[in-house]
Amino acid sequence: MRNIKMTIEYDGGRYQGWQRLGDTDKTIQGKIENVLSQLTGTEVEIVGSGRTDAGTHAKGQVANFKTESEMELSAMQEVLIKNLPQDIIVKKLEEVPERFHSRYHAxxxxxxxxxxxxxxxxxxxxxxxxxxxxxxxxxxxxxxxxxxxxxxxxxxxxxxxxxxxxxxxxxxxxxxxxxxxxxxxxxxxxxxxxxxxxxxxxxxxxxxxxxxxxxxxxxxxxxxxxxxxxxxxxxxxxxxxxxxxx
Missing domain, CATH: 3.30.70.660 (Pseudouridine synthase I, catalytic domain, C-terminal subdomain)
Structure with missing residues (x-):
């Protein structure tokens, strides 16, 4: 199982914040998880370093997720950039130790x-x-x-x-x-x-x-x-x- 760390930039103006919500698809976490789940063929849950409120922006939000996918990180990043809205950009992907947690280790x-x-x-x-x-x-x-x-x-x-x-x-x-x-x-x-x-x-x-x-x-x-x-x-x-x- 790989543990992937993401550095993300986003314009939060049209979103209801970072955290995935059950009654709307207008969240940053939800958008990224949808693309990753389609990409890997399994349901993916990402963990953010913390929540940002509705309308708040990020230049360096950090999140991580675990996957069995063997896809090269450069190819994965290309797919994410291509399929995510233009106001959400995954700037960097890197493989990290299995125990790394973007929130607890910040x-x-x-x-x-x-x-x-x-x-x-x-x-x-x-x-x-x-x-x-x-x-x-x-x-x-x-x-x-x-x-x-x-x-x-x-x-x-x-x-x-x-x-x-x-x-x-x-x-x-x-x-x-x-x-x-x-x-x-x-x-x-x-x-x-x-x-x-x-x-x-x-x-x-x-x-x-x-x-x-x-x-x-x-x-x-x-x-x-x-x-x-x-x-x-x-x-x-x-x-x-x-x-x-x-």
Whole structure:
């Protein structure tokens, strides 16, 4: 039995997220599994490094699947590219040890979020960024990013109502760069909770406009209450850039 690791790029704009759903064929996992099952002649289940929400994009999602197929990986990749929709691209296939698991063995992830920070919206950037015309204090957002990094309980910065599992995560780095009219947020950490990146971005934006004060971050960590944090920004500006493995 071969274990194949996939690196996948996709535009999530017209999909209901990564995870296969029983009531729709509009998922990334479902589309790839359908092509692989037809290709190998057996039902294939792929395991992703994690779920991405409806509308979220990926430049480096990772998944793996097991198969008895002896097809060359280059030929398999050609079939996948030819038969998948053009907004889902399998960038790389590689054979890995049988015990490799794309989710359990991931040591960290990098996400990007893009904000179009101009009074006038962009016709071209609208599907890949959030239009936020308010004036932003970049230095204040930088200080807020510093308070968010480290190991904390991020329950209040997530859309989880309750969790029996730990909501403590280590956020290694946040960078905020303005490139013309685009503000690029980068988040690197060992793992992220449901909607955590979108809520962290919304909180940073509201601190940047003065809607929230810097102390709000400490309040959220202390209370663990979602409503104490900022807004959850829309999904179209979010990209999963890379999944890290030791």
């Amino acid at each position: 040591s960290g992830k990098q996400y990007s979020y893009y904000v179009w920070n101009q009074t006038i919206p962009s016709a071209f950037e609208r599907n890949y960024s959030f239009h936020y015309p308010e004036q932003l204090d970049m230095k204040k957002m930088g200080k807020a990013a510093g308070k968010l990094t480290g190991r904390h309980d991020f329950l209040g910065f997530s859309a989880l109502k309750k969790s029996k599992k730990s909501t403590v995560r280590k956020l290694d780095k946040i960078t905020i760069e303005k490139e013309g009219d685009m503000v690029h947020f980068t988040f690197i950490g060992e793992g992220f909770l449901y909607k955590m990146v979108r809520i962290l971005t919304g909180t940073l934006l509201e601190i940047g406009t003065g809607t929230l004060e810097l102390d709000a971050i400490d309040d959220v960590f202390e209370s663990g209450v979602r409503s104490d944090a900022g807004m959850a920004v829309p999904s179209q500006g979010l990209f999963l850039d890379e999944v890290y493995y030791d």
